[in-house]
Amino acid sequence: MTLDFSRDKPIYSQLVDRICGDILKDKLLLGDRLPSVREYAVETGVNVNTVQRVYKELEAMNITETKRGQGTFITTSEARITALREEMKNQLAQNFLTSIEALGFSKEEMLVVLQKKS
């Protein structure tokens, strides 16, 4: 794999987003086991410590559970995932609106652009 990361955001944060995305896209299912920190570090071309930070964040968000000696697993709580989906959708929309506001565009003109772009 060896991903390429944006420079304007911490890598651990981008990896958290990536995993959340995989969950929301059902590439990762309830109860699935994530790769070990060492495996995932190799896969993504990142240091073990960075992956550890990622798993820590995910656990703090209550979307994974880690079992010492066994691995890190996606939560089995359907409700938590549903809530996550709503949270992220709202966050995304809110950030977008904030940016629009900051740059002095109107929501309407941005919607027009979005329609065109695919």
Add this chain to the structure above:
Amino acid sequence: MTLDFSRDKPIYSQLVDRICGDILKDKLLLGDRLPSVREYAVETGVNVNTVQRVYKELEAMNITETKRGQGTFITTSEARITALREEMKNQLAQNFLTSIEALGFSKEEMLVVLQKKS
């Protein structure tokens, strides 16, 4: 003033965005003079070097012109500003769509959320 900055993006970058926003919102007009680096540093509660970085970026984007000993001025090119507006609008839309894609949402469901919010 003394702004509060987001931690997930360089301050100089946030200030560039801010000034671009002020231009697009006609708070800053063609030919207007920006505060001196020292003034703006005090206003925003930031170091002089950071402001210098901001003005350097703006000049590299061709939206300001600096005259040594006189100050930094918004370009007098109407065309450049118009182009800037389109660039930023497109960039914003593109980033939004990329995030949507990464998190596995559809454009349509996000548009629904956007309609509701604001």
Add this chain to the structure above:
DNA sequence: AATAGTGTACTAGTTAGATAGTACACTATT
């Protein structure tokens, strides 16, 4: 019991962004 594979916890070093301070070159005003 031994081993391999987990997560976890350290210490140390690197880099980019930001801060702090100083100095210099240019321009306009007095």
Add this chain to the structure above:
DNA sequence: AATAGTGTACTATCTAACTAGTACACTATT
């Protein structure tokens, strides 16, 4: 000529994120 206000260019220091390496505790398998 003197002065004040510009942008510009340094050097030095600090912090967060990342990298690098090592060690330890727990679990499952053999």
